Amino acid sequence: MIEIKDLLTTYDGKKNISFPDWKLEQGQHSLMLGPSGSGKTTLLHILAGMLKPTRGNVLIANENILDLSGAAMDKFRGKNIGLIFQKPHLIESLSIKDNLLMAQYFAGLPKDADRVKEILAELNIPDKINDKPHQLSQGEAQRVAIARALINKPKVILADEPTSALDDENCKAVYTLLDNQANKNKATMVISTHDQRLKDLITNHLILKKETVLVKIKK
Ligand code: ADP
Ligand code: MG
Numbered sequence: 565m566i567e568i569k570d571l572l573t574t575y576d577g578k579k580n581i582s583f584p585d586w587k588l589e590q591g592q593h594s595l596m597l598g599p600s601g602s603g604k605t606t607l608l609h610i611l612a613g614m615l616k617p618t619r620g621n622v623l624i625a626n627e628n629i630l631d632l633s634g635a636a637m638d639k640f641r642g643k644n645i646g647l648i649f650q651k652p653h654l655i656e657s658l659s660i661k662d663n664l665l666m667a668q669y670f671a672g673l674p675k676d677a678d679r680v681k682e683i684l685a686e687l688n689i690p691d692k693i694n695d696k697p698h699q700l701s702q703g704e705a706q707r708v709a710i711a712r713a714l715i716n717k718p719k720v721i722l723a724d725e726p727t728s729a730l731d732d733e734n735c736k737a738v739y740t741l742l743d744n745q746a747n748k749n750k751a752t753m754v755i756s757t758h759d760q761r762l763k764d765l766i767t768n769h770l771i772l773k774k775e776t777v778l779v780k781i782k783k
Pocket of ligand 1: 575576579581598599600601602603604605606607
């Protein structure tokens, strides 16, 4: 479950971004739509506890995440939130297997090599387990990033424009993977996008408008 209320954040002490009150029940999927600069990435970072808003409440899985300290938030995120960035951020010096084991370690979970094999198989890249990130194609690297986000079976999946750089075939494939994984774990999922191709696939929409970004000019 995700709920935001009275949410407002300020950049550089002058740019306010306010968000509409919004709630998503456990297991529901929603598409966050809005033009570039409307605050999609900002809201996903707030939901992931990576950015503290200036004002408001954020409930994730019944936890008021703004009450969590840095270390507690890191652990909570590792266990409960799967975050997929626009570009895969993998650790270049580590194998795919170690990149994934690391995600378990940071969540305070025991290392589970069987789960690594399982998730790579589910994402159709089982043979990449011992490769280094630079040996992968862009599409494969993105699958590994998805595997890393989902390895701990998070109850909340947050994906920031995961399909905008992909051709139609890969767009559908990545969406199907996310949808299957989310349904398997009964996860709540938010995908931010300006990708029109996803609009018909997810019918619950949170629409951000550029007017929510208010710039106060200081004299
Ligand atoms: P979107 O993901 O929808 O393109 P963002 O959340 O990235 O939008 O940005 C929303 C607004 O906040 C934009 O006007 C952007 O310039 C501004 N912004 C984003 N990150 C920062 C930052 N770190 N410092 C100052 N302004 C920022
Ligand atoms: Mg963005």
